[in-house]
Amino acid sequence: MQPNSVLLVVCNTPDADTARKIASALVERRLAACVNILAPCQSVYRWQGEVEDSSEVPLLIKTTTARYGALEAAICALHPYEVPEIIALPVSHGLPDYMSWVLAETSHHEAGH
């Protein structure tokens, strides 16, 4: 992976308000260039031995490898779950101008964050 490359981070939140709060904070702090708050989904998982399901709101977060650590820490601080889902997918190809925009929007020096 290149020194500083683009990542698509997937995170699930319990509801739309939490989704918006986290999405806005990540963009505000230049930890993400943009965040898509998807339509609500139904999540199926095991909890204390039983297969359960609940409604969640997925986030698709566009950030970089350089900002991933700070992004993860910020989500953990803002998210109500003890162990939220935060997984990052490497981007292998992309429109160069868009990739540059993501790098610029999340770069430190511009914002001092």
Place this chain on the structure above:
Amino acid sequence: MQPNSVLLVVCNTPDADTARKIASALVERRLAACVNILAPCQSVYRWQGEVEDSSEVPLLIKTTTARYGALEAAICALHPYEVPEIIALPVSHGLPDYMSWVLAETSHHEAGH
């Protein structure tokens, strides 16, 4: 890729009932730690020479490289399509506690599956 790492698997199903049936079976059998059943989507594809579209329900499945083969076989057995979409995206970064949870939830020894 590490010996046993986390994968995000994408699979599309024809309707919500099939989506729920597959999602529950995968978690029940510890082939997936969790499955998100997204809101219905519209799929565009070519079928017998014509560009067609139909409603589908996407699944986002969190599993591991070690369990991928068994997961694929289980989906094929449960899915009504002859050749369902099953594609896996490698996860390059993730919240360590979440990644460990995925590995634990899908590990053999706990369930003997």
Place this chain on the structure above:
Amino acid sequence: MQPNSVLLVVCNTPDADTARKIASALVERRLAACVNILAPCQSVYRWQGEVEDSSEVPLLIKTTTARYGALEAAICALHPYEVPEIIALPVSHGLPDYMSWVLAETSHHEAGH
């Protein structure tokens, strides 16, 4: 990555009509094997210094590394944004018959595109 491997491309569009127009054109021209038009999402981003949000329609596009360049050019020509989001995620595992189908559906010789 193998010489010609499957990619999952993510692109956001401003509305359902644009989403359908782009999805149909990509499949028609064999630049994509299939495209999922997801339910509308809310996108949060910075625009001229302010954190804003707007409704968008995400596309999940299944194509190959060999066709990615032509796919990117076609989306740019069809998309109303000056710099649309076009990012590609490498597929590390997949149902062999499905992967072969994606390669066949997007191969040049069959269509002369």
